[in-house]
Amino acid sequence: MMRNRIATWLQGRGYRGVIIGLPYIWLLLFFFIPFLLVLAISFGTRTPTAPPFGYGGEHPWISFVGYSRLFHDDLYIRAFLVSLSNAATATVLCLLLGYPMSLALTRVSSSWRNILLMLVILPFWTSFLLRVYAWMGLMGKNSWFNALLTDAYNLLTPAAWHLNNIPMMHSNFAVVLVMVYTYLPFMILPLYANLERLDPVLDEAAMDLGSRPFRVFLDVTLPQSVPGIIAGAMLVFIPAAGELVIPTLVGDASSPMIGRVIADEFSSASDWPMAASVAIALLLLMVGPMMLYTHYQSKAEAGDEP
Template identity: 75%
Template sequence: MEHSSRLSRWFDRRGWSDIIIGAPYVWLVVLFLLPFLIVVAISVATKTATAPPFSFGGEHPLVNLQGYQRLLHDTLYLRAFLTSLTNAGIAMVLCLLLGYPMALALTRVSRSWRNILLMLVILPFWTSFLLRVYAWMGLMGKNSWFNALLTDAWNWVVPVDWAVKSIPMMHTNFAVVLVMVYTYLPFMILPLYASLERLDPTLDEAALDLGSRPSRVFLDVTLPQSVPGIIAGGLLVFIPAAGELVIPSLVGNAASPMIGRVISDEFSSARDWPMASSVAVALLLLMVVPMMLYSHYQAKAEGEAGK
């Protein structure tokens, strides 16, 4: 009876608020921290011919760091990491160059048109991601109208000696970057739009009244204030693009795989779960550590600005 009364008083005072606040932490622990710890544990296991294909202790060392050692010496993983970071970086820059004018235009149109344009931005999410990748595979084929259009444009620009019958696009890094830019462009536009929409338009008007040219107003007023949106959009594009699996597997070059495909092959084909887990942990640290450093210095800068 006393226990139930204490529980009732706790619910009356702060119980529901504690549950609501604690639910996201429970979600993160169960669906992020525990799986990550399991992957870390598998990464220090030893590959065996058993099921599952790894073991701890017994005839094998309890902690085996061979997978992490291979990461530093095997050129396959180094090239895969370099390819992934390069393709993701190029896709991020292209998404920024395409997405910034779009996001800025969204803030300058009327509200009725803005809702329509925002709907068009998120419209691709209403269809299957895999279906959209297959559509790009058809567009980049040698006999497609898209390839013929690019080929005609190329032949019109270059000398006759450089003319080609078709542009080889499939199974290249160009195809990977192109499809990633199409896929992740909304992830750049939406954070930029949210950042640009909060800007005070009177600042631009004041700068123009003081004699600044429109280009200088953009560089001195608009662009610096939109840096948080640029960073947020860049992270939302770069992180999933660096670990992308489906796009490189369908349109990429098997001789130059990205790290997501390497992890998948290690798990499925090679059945080397410790090595695959080591690569996954290294990729996660490579993505998370810069984010944590940015968050730390951003919070520090905001604290100093508040003082």
């Protein structure tokens, strides 16, 4: 009897309900519940017990000490500023490099397009950690890459400014360089998907009316590609702002990014409430760009409707 009812339910609206409900169950289990746990930890206080947090003292239920330190401790303010600065720089550089590449992908033949798209995706076939270690070798003092850049620098500068090697490792320059290399495909692919859907007849019509190619790009192509730019920027900026591995391996320990600060608070300092407070603040900081992306995406979808 029960089996017949389940079969009848599935034959009706059951399958649609299951398909719609699965993503919500996934978000509930792996985002909303962990978020509530981290939020609860952020209102606790540090203790020597295991786990190293509890609730008590002057505020038996909640404590805002962690959130208060975010606005008074220079470490967290500087870490947020460094993270936002590096992420914004990497996003702009990815856009400057990725836009011409994406536009070129839409103008080549289909056979070359498939090969070039495969080359864009090819780095994902290699371990992310191995790729970071490869850049560490390239930026070392005795590497051919460093020697090449040093020779170019010495060639363009007076003899008094010549260097034996260019110090690249353990700097914000190294962090931004590796992040641009790592996240460039995340800028190219959304831009390509957007540009590939544009009607080339509009460009041809603008040129027939006397517009030069650069004006056609500024007046026709660029405005229509804004949704792709926003999508690519969000896919680069959000993970770059919370990056942990790259700043840890090639960054400057004296000016850490916020991801490394969170990891250190959880592991080395064993201050889980403070780490949770920083994580919640970072999450709220990322909500703004996501809302901006959603706004532009809804406008783009509304514009596509007849």
